[in-house]
Amino acid sequence: MNSKKQKIRLGDICDITSSKRIFAREYRTFGVPFYRGKEIIEKQMGKNVSTELYIDESRYNEITERFGTPQKGDILLTSVGTLGIPYVVGEERFYFKDGNLTWMRNFTGADSRFIYYWFLSPFGKIQIDQKSIGSTQKALTIETLLKFEIDLPDLPTQRIIANTLFTIDKKIVINTKINRHLGQVAQTIFKSWFVDFEPFDGVMPDDWNEGTFNDLISTTLGGDWGKDLSVGNNTQEIYCIRGTDIPDVNNGNKGKLPIRYILPKNYASKKLAAGDIVVEISVGSPTQSTGRCVMISQSLLDRYDRSMVCTNFCRVIKPLVGYSVFVYFYWKYLYNQNVMFSYENGTTGIKNFDITGFLENEPIIIPPLKIVSQFNEVIGVFIDKIFANGQENEDLANIRNTLLPRLMTDEMIKNQI
Numbered sequence: 001m002n003s004k005k006q007k008i009r010l011g012d013i014c015d016i017t018s019s020k021r022i023f024a025r026e027y028r029t030f031g032v033p034f035y036r037g038k039e040i041i042e043k044q045m046g047k048n049v050s051t052e053l054y055i056d057e058s059r060y061n062e063i064t065e066r067f068g069t070p071q072k073g074d075i076l077l078t079s080v081g082t083l084g085i086p087y088v089v090g091e092e093r094f095y096f097k098d099g100n101l102t103w104m105r106n107f108t109g110a111d112s113r114f115i116y117y118w119f120l121s122p123f124g125k126i127q128i129d130q131k132s133i134g135s136t137q138k139a140l141t142i143e144t145l146l147k148f149e150i151d152l153p154d155l156p157t158q159r160i161i162a163n164t165l166f167t168i169d170k171k172i173v174i175n176t177k178i179n180r181h182l183g184q185v186a187q188t189i190f191k192s193w194f195v196d197f198e199p200f201d202g203v204m205p206d207d208w209n210e211g212t213f214n215d216l217i218s219t220t221l222g223g224d225w226g227k228d229l230s231v232g233n234n235t236q237e238i239y240c241i242r243g244t245d246i247p248d249v250n251n252g253n254k255g256k257l258p259i260r261y262i263l264p265k266n267y268a269s270k271k272l273a274a275g276d277i278v279v280e281i282s283v284g285s286p287t288q289s290t291g292r293c294v295m296i297s298q299s300l301l302d303r304y305d306r307s308m309v310c311t312n313f314c315r316v317i318k319p320l321v322g323y324s325v326f327v328y329f330y331w332k333y334l335y336n337q338n339v340m341f342s343y344e345n346g347t348t349g350i351k352n353f354d355i356t357g358f359l360e361n362e363p364i365i366i367p368p369l370k371i372v373s374q375f376n377e378v379i380g381v382f383i384d385k386i387f388a389n390g391q392e393n394e395d396l397a398n399i400r401n402t403l404l405p406r407l408m409t410d411e412m413i414k415n416q417i
Contacts, residue, residue, distance in 0.1 A: 009148065010146060014112075015104070016102060035049070035053075037078040041085050044087045075112055075119075079100065113162035131148070179390065210363060211363075223270065226238070226262035230261045241311065245257055252390025254304070254390065297383065299384075334362065
């Protein structure tokens with residue numbers, strides 16, 4: 001196999017264009033999905049799209065008849081704000097924002113997946129940093145991208161490299177999908193037991209009670225954002241879990257908790273323990289209420305080399321012994337029923353969750369501890385598997401990140417030929 005490389009310009013191996021401009025007034029609540037940089041980044045990370053925008057079917061047809069539509073194997077690249085995040089289009093139907101994303105298609109002599117991984121490699125990132133323009137908001141122009149230089153091996157070697165990396169990423173995607181499914185099944189089991197009472201002939205047993213979450217909570221704690229550097233008395237180094245980390249951690253991942261510095265006395269009272277439940281009490285959006293939660297597991301704590309607290313935009317709930325899993329799934333059930341919207345206050349911008357009112361007033365069903373313990377035993381299998389898959393994903397990502405620069409320099413391929 002001849003793996004000799006040649007230095008080429010990106011514009012010599014593909015067409016690089018933008019899209020037809022779509023105005024905000026054309027956004028709809030149903031129709032053909034419409035993606036901006038934000039949504040493409042989420043898709044590239046294997047996450048669900050958090051903001052659902054659409055355009056009319058007729059508008060989509062009108063545009064694509066003239067300008068085409070992204071096809072399987074095309075690449076979209078974020079070109080404003082968070083720069084250089086690539087996404088390989090699959091078998092999906094959507095349109096995308098002009099200027100926000102750059103479209104690469106019609107590849108000649110190049111495997112688009114190899115180009116995708118090249119953008120993620122140190123070699124791609126260096127050129128992105130060096131060739132972006134703008135001071136306030138960085139951008140990558142089409143003219144600049146056309147001139148990006150790539151050391152391109154022959155096509156068979158590109159495919160070997162792309163297939164190696166893609167196999168790892170595919171396993172990560174599979175684990176992520178499994179975790180989402182396991183979470184949904186666990187939530188379904190909760191509803192079956194404690195909402196529909198299916199194991200109890202559809203009737204709430206006589207020894208169960210009606211109450212509120214306050215009946216199951218020993219205490220609640222505020223968070224602490226601290227400082228980004230050790231300043232003054234803020235000397236205790238910790239990891240800080242934020243609202244933005246909640247979906248990732250719920251899916252079994254480690255998350256990307258930042259290191260912060262807080263007062264030692266605050267650390268003593270706010271340090272998180274296994275079984276604690278962190279609730280987001282600020283921010284939200286018109287379509288996403290505040291009140292998202294995550295249960296702190298020992299598995300999560302073990303994956304960090306320092307203790308953690310939550311940010312002051314969250315609050316910690318400490319359930320009674322044995323009730324953490326029950327409270328967590330009950331909370332998620334109510335959240336998915338959009339109950340938290342009725343406990344929000346605030347006008348424009350940041351919304352706040354009235355957690356005190358929710359804990360005191362939202363009616364719940366409280367089974368005895370022996371029933372909750374049985375539920376914990378059943379659900380514990382799901383929780384353990386979710387976090388085991390999350391750990392495997394972290395290990396796979398580390399392997400991929402180690403291989404990526406070596407494969408892009410052809411180092412490992414040369415040793416095999």
